[in-house]
Amino acid sequence: GVDRAIRWLEQHRGYDRLLVMHLMDAHGPYRSPASYANKFSSFLYRGGFKGKMDGKDYLELAEGKSPVTDERVRQQIRDLYDGGLLYADHQVGRLYEAVQQKGGTDDVTFIVTSDHGEELWEHGGFDHGHQAYNELLRIPWVMESPATFKGGQKVSGPVRQTDLVPTLLEMLNLPIPQGLDGLSLLSHLKGGAEPWKAPRVLFAENELYGSAQAAAIRGDTKYLYNMGATNKPERRPASDHRHELYDLKKDPRESINV
Numbered sequence: 001g002v003d004r005a006i007r008w009l010e011q012h013r014g015y016d017r018l019l020v021m022h023l024m025d026a027h028g029p030y031r032s033p034a035s036y037a038n039k040f041s042s043f044l045y046r047g048g049f050k051g052k053m054d055g056k057d058y059l060e061l062a063e064g065k066s067p068v069t070d071e072r073v074r075q076q077i078r079d080l081y082d083g084g085l086l087y088a089d090h091q092v093g094r095l096y097e098a099v100q101q102k103g104g105t106d107d108v109t110f111i112v113t114s115d116h117g118e119e120l121w122e123h124g125g126f127d128h129g130h131q132a133y134n135e136l137l138r139i140p141w142v143m144e145s146p147a148t149f150k151g152g153q154k155v156s157g158p159v160r161q162t163d164l165v166p167t168l169l170e171m172l173n174l175p176i177p178q179g180l181d182g183l184s185l186l187s188h189l190k191g192g193a194e195p196w197k198a199p200r201v202l203f204a205e206n207e208l209y210g211s212a213q214a215a216a217i218r219g220d221t222k223y224l225y226n227m228g229a230t231n232k233p234e235r236r237p238a239s240d241h242r243h244e245l246y247d248l249k250k251d252p253r254e255s256i257n258v
Helices: 001-011 053-062 070-102 160-172
Strands: 108-112 141-144 202-206 210-218 221-231 243-247
Touching: 070 108, 108 160, 141 221
Parallel strands: none
Antiparallel strands: 108 141, 202 210, 210 221, 221 243
């Protein structure tokens, strides 16, 4: 994918360009090159998924047909996932360096983000699309735009994916449509105050697999409502609790329902 992206950038020099590239290397079945796949192996264990996993293995794990209870095998799978993350990071670096070599990045905005995280048995499940705990909701959003704001800053307040589009529109001096979900963070990135006047409430929901969930987060408090309806219940059975409430400051792993 990066090879094609670099060729495309070379072929379209002299234009204002938008390149969106979706790297799938950290997605199941976590099949990065062997030098990356084996990078994080934390023990000598020859069973399970040493160094590789195929699509059938992944699907059976996700659907609960081949539940994994051996912690050594679970750790192998986490190692494969981490290898995919490292490989994707390397590929993003290749693209970044290629743009630098073509004339610098002063007028280039780089954004790295993700569509979801991954559960690796933090709440007893595997894969994604089956729950709304933070291992799926908390994703990276990294930006560099030397012509617009100084680097090295961290936005401390709660940020949503829906803030990305209005932020980019304002950076490009384009109008932000009325009613668009999300807020532009540009003034905040330039050193101004947070753009929200009161504590923000972040919303999320899951209806893809298993018991449907809705979540609301304000500050360090997270509420989860289990709606009970199930789609492919083998992915995640309905919860024993209709309501879940977590103190994320004291319990960031969402393990104690208060």
